[in-house]
Amino acid sequence: MNIKNLWWWAFPLLCITSITCTREYVEDLRGVCFDSDVLPIFQSNCTQSGCHNSQDRKEGYDLTSYESIVSRGIVPGDYKASKIYKALVAVGEPMPQSPYNRLTDAQITTIALWIKAGAAHTTCSDTTLCDTSNPKFSTVVSPILQTYCNGCHGGTSPLGNVDYNTYAGVKATVTNGKLMGSIKHTSGFSAMPQNANKLSDCKISVIQAWIDAGAPNN
Amino acid sequence: MKRIIRIASFLLILSAAASAQNGQDGSLLSLLDEQFSLDRTTNAFKSPRVINTHSMEMLAPGTMDFRILHRFGDVSRGGYELFGLDQASMRLGFDFGITPNLMAGFGRSTSKKETDAFVKYRILWQSKGRRNIPFSLIWVSGMTINGLHDPVGIEGVATTFGRRLGYYHEVIIGRKFSERLTLQLSPTLVHNNIVANILVPNDLFAVGFGGRFKFTKRLALVWDYTYAINRFPANLNYNPLSLGVDIETGGHVFQLHFSNAVGMNERAYITDENGNWLKGQIRFGFNLSRVFQIVKRKI
Numbered sequence: 001m002n003i004k005n006l007w008w009w010a011f012p013l014l015c016i017t018s019i020t021c022t023r024e025y026v027e028d029l030r031g032v033c034f035d036s037d038v039l040p041i042f043q044s045n046c047t048q049s050g051c052h053n054s055q056d057r058k059e060g061y062d063l064t065s066y067e068s069i070v071s072r073g074i075v076p077g078d079y080k081a082s083k084i085y086k087a088l089v090a091v092g093e094p095m096p097q098s099p100y101n102r103l104t105d106a107q108i109t110t111i112a113l114w115i116k117a118g119a120a121h122t123t124c125s126d127t128t129l130c131d132t133s134n135p136k137f138s139t140v141v142s143p144i145l146q147t148y149c150n151g152c153h154g155g156t157s158p159l160g161n162v163d164y165n166t167y168a169g170v171k172a173t174v175t176n177g178k179l180m181g182s183i184k185h186t187s188g189f190s191a192m193p194q195n196a197n198k199l200s201d202c203k204i205s206v207i208q209a210w211i212d213a214g215a216p217n218n
Numbered sequence: 219m220k221r222i223i224r225i226a227s228f229l230l231i232l233s234a235a236a237s238a239q240n241g242q243d244g245s246l247l248s249l250l251d252e253q254f255s256l257d258r259t260t261n262a263f264k265s266p267r268v269i270n271t272h273s274m275e276m277l278a279p280g281t282m283d284f285r286i287l288h289r290f291g292d293v294s295r296g297g298y299e300l301f302g303l304d305q306a307s308m309r310l311g312f313d314f315g316i317t318p319n320l321m322a323g324f325g326r327s328t329s330k331k332e333t334d335a336f337v338k339y340r341i342l343w344q345s346k347g348r349r350n351i352p353f354s355l356i357w358v359s360g361m362t363i364n365g366l367h368d369p370v371g372i373e374g375v376a377t378t379f380g381r382r383l384g385y386y387h388e389v390i391i392g393r394k395f396s397e398r399l400t401l402q403l404s405p406t407l408v409h410n411n412i413v414a415n416i417l418v419p420n421d422l423f424a425v426g427f428g429g430r431f432k433f434t435k436r437l438a439l440v441w442d443y444t445y446a447i448n449r450f451p452a453n454l455n456y457n458p459l460s461l462g463v464d465i466e467t468g469g470h471v472f473q474l475h476f477s478n479a480v481g482m483n484e485r486a487y488i489t490d491e492n493g494n495w496l497k498g499q500i501r502f503g504f505n506l507s508r509v510f511q512i513v514k515r516k517i
């Protein structure tokens with residue numbers, strides 16, 4: 001094959017590839033809501049006893065409320081310059097430190113998107129999520145637990161013998177009543193989540209609907 | 219003319235003496251060979267792939283390399299899943315040698331039902347003798363097409379052909395240092411037409427490090443690692459690291475390895491989420507390569 005022949009093949013190939021090359025990203029039309037998306041991540045993963053709550057304030061960071069979070073380590077609009085973001089993706093020993101797990105990519109992305117959008121105190125009503133008809137474990141219940149509970153009850157050493165890494169662990173607390181007792185702040189159960197507001201009535205009703213349906217692993 | 223011959227023979231004797239001093243075989247004949255022939259480096263790797271990444275090796279013209287790549291599930295899944303062997307994902311590949319310096323190929327992976335195709339061209343060929351080229355320089359460009367029904371996976375985002383596509387471009391700088399040791403470096407650009415959010419780069423830059431250490435004629439240790447420079451979120455654990463052995467048996471090359479990489483084409487194993495070596499999220503895998511002569515060789 002000589003070089004001239006080769007061009008007959010290479011030229012159309014170049015044309016096709018240069019026409020089809022685009023640069024798009026999926027835009028989050030809802031935007032990141034601080035109260036329902038960002039705050040629970042901080043409260044669940046960073047405010048354990050001895051860490052970044054309003055009593056212990058380790059390294060001077062208190063990550064329990066909007067005012068205290070933005071007062072230190074957040075550069076609105078520039079997540080790469082924000083110390084809190086840098087700590088989350090640090091090489092070697094990222095925050096939360098062992099034995100707690102590194103935040104999931106989705107959680108880190110939520111925080112970075114929120115900082116990039118200006119780190120504002122945004123609130124969204126979560127009525128759109130409040131669909132109690134046949135809520136699924138995988139798409140509805142598990143993400144709520146992931147956000148509000150797994151900071152302590154996940155990872156390599158889940159606290160209080162409550163392990164939400166797996167469906168089996170969740171199911172166990174459904175059966176013994178601890179899950180609903182804790183999130184409804186029923187007396188006789190330890191009120192959960194700690195260092196944070198009670199879950200919204202909407203979220204509690206969604207979880208209740210899933211349990212009423214037999215708490216299936218769906 | 220006489221003078222030139224005289225000078226040339228003088229130089230020859232001189233260099234022969236020099237090489238004899240170096241403890242080499244200083245016969246005039248071998249010296250002549252070295253100066254006037256071109257000794258091109260071959261068998262830097264046993265196949266055109268190190269494990270996942272393209273290697274500095276090319277296919278011979280007129281041959282087809284039929285490649286079956288297997289990756290099993292996470293070893294960390296434990297005994298119930300037979301340490302991952304109960305699950306498998308694979309890539310079927312057909313690579314063709316067109317000219318000594320040009321090859322092309324395509325493959326289909328089960329992961330994301332992705333089809334990929336590439337063109338690989340050798341710009342420089344490591345050689346000794348008439349021309350001294352210390353390394354091989356190879357260009358690879360490829361394209362991937364996601365074949366899922368809904369490749370973006372987000373409601374309200376239309377599926378277009380363009381949104382299925384990804385590209386990669388790669389330069390391989392490789393050198394066979396000795397019969398035993400080969401090393402290569404491969405700066406890579408991976409482009410995704412659509413990404414999950416504004417923070418994820420469309421253009422991901424990465425550098426690959428690959429190599430081979432040969433124990434015997436038929437057995438070699440191979441490794442490749444790709445460091446992604448601007449991944450979001452930055453996570454070193456996702457960088458694919460594969461360690462394996464090449465076993466040559468007759469016409470087949472078996473590559474047995476452990477890797478945290480899930481995908482088997484450049485877009486997949488560099489940009490997708492891979493396992494964490496430190497948590498045992500590694501997979502056993504093997505590549506099987508069989509080369510067929512499909513065009514008769516001219517003699």
